[in-house]
Amino acid sequence: MQPTRPVIDLEPCYENHPYHADGSGYHENPQKWDRKTRGTAALIREQAWWAMLAGAAGHTYASQDVWQFYDEKRPLPEYPATTPWRKAMDFPGAVQMGIMRRLFESRRRQTLEPDQSLIAAGQGSGESHLQAARAADGTFLIVYLPRGGDVAVDTTKISGKEAIGHWFNPRDGRATQIGRFNCSAARQFTPPSQGIDNDWVLVLDEAKEQVPVPGARQPSAPKRP
Secondary structure (H helix, E strand, O other): OOOOOOOOOOOOOOEOOEEOOOOOEHHHOHHHOOOOOEOOHHHHHHHHHHHHHOOOOOOOOOEHHHHOOOOOOOOOOOOOOOOOHHHHOOOHHHHHHHHHHHHHHOOOHHHEEEOHHHEEEOOOOHHHOOEEEEEOOOOEEEEEEOOOOOEEEEHHHOOOOEEEEEEEOOOOOOEEEEEEEEOOOEEEEOOOOOOOOOOEEEEEEEOOOOOOOOOOOOOOOOOOO
16 A cells, blocks of 8 residues: 555454364354364464564454453353453463564564565465564564474575574573574574474574574663652
């Protein structure tokens, strides 16, 4: 659209929301529901990371159990929930939205630009789609792998001669340094695990940049007197 406007998906998948196994919406035919397929934390993360690295201005999160303030004493039969809303506020996907936020806050997120050309090989389709973004000045790049697997990254997209790499775990927020690399060609990276619920985030930083570990908590601003 012209002029270009900020974009936010205001209603992605809800955590613990009923869905049909074939991917169709619950409300299209509630009687078709198999009584077990629901929105998982893995799906929540997948949608969030895809959106943020594709250039979204932000991301929203929701839970089936929280929006209706689910209480076992007064359930809403047409909106099947399982967990009292106060407990549901600590659903894995809700916690992991904070983990994602910390990763972006540990880098200059406002300089990120979507750049699928970073992926030299290993791009998957469907729920194995890899999403990549790069800082406008080339000082760092981020690639999201929703189900792990090998990926070849064009390291010449980094502005310096060397880069420091980390695997960031979007499930628990831990970052593991994987080495220092010459930025002269495409290089293959293999995350620690793969499969459903084994997503990983590759972070490459220009070696001369003085940046914290990906996802490191930032110090709080001093309180005003």
